[in-house]
Amino acid sequence: AQTVTQSQPEMSVQEAETVTLSCTYDTSESDYYLFWYKQPPSRQMILVIRQEAYKQQNATENRFSVNFQKAAKSFSLKISDSQLGDAAMYFCAYRRPDWGGSEKLVFGKGTKLTVNP
């Protein structure tokens, strides 16, 4: 079974600084998707960024980027120029491809990010 591990229960960063959240996963599949979701205090989960395993290029979305190391099964999220609104729980998630028969997202335990003014 696939597992997702986030080893940092909590992280903090100064406003305007850069922070990296770690995620590792375990799978025997060669093709899959990886996601970072943000869950602010309002509780609604919002997709931050996604990465297809077959793509070597790391995904970027504005201030958010990932460092995807397929061989190491590592998928870290870098937040640049941190803003107060970035404060939230961040969940790393894994999903098999559509033809895998399983569409479920497998989540890590999350990292609580605090942004200090």
Add this chain to the structure above:
Amino acid sequence: EPEVTQTPSHQVTQMGQEVILRCVPISNHLYFYWYRQILGQKVEFLVSFYNNEISEKSEIFDDQFSVERPDGSNFTLKIRSTKLEDSAMYFCASRHELAGASYEQYFGPGTRLTVT
């Protein structure tokens, strides 16, 4: 922008009672999901639903749980006889059908279920 909605936002019920949690997925989505998050723990998959039937369910989704799409817009999760350990935040999610289209699961704001 279209969004997934859930009602109620908070439900308090007594142990042994039946509860129905309601979700309205995004209108052109055809894959639907329920997840739950016990306070302080990770989000866990419960069930996925497509073409009016369950496509996958987890070990958590036992005979006490059922899902239904009673009409063209609602997607419900029923817990027949609630237990204290069912207290959690329940999230509904939906996804567009087309392979190659956005495979993002869009989440609702959640229903907090408290069983006393």
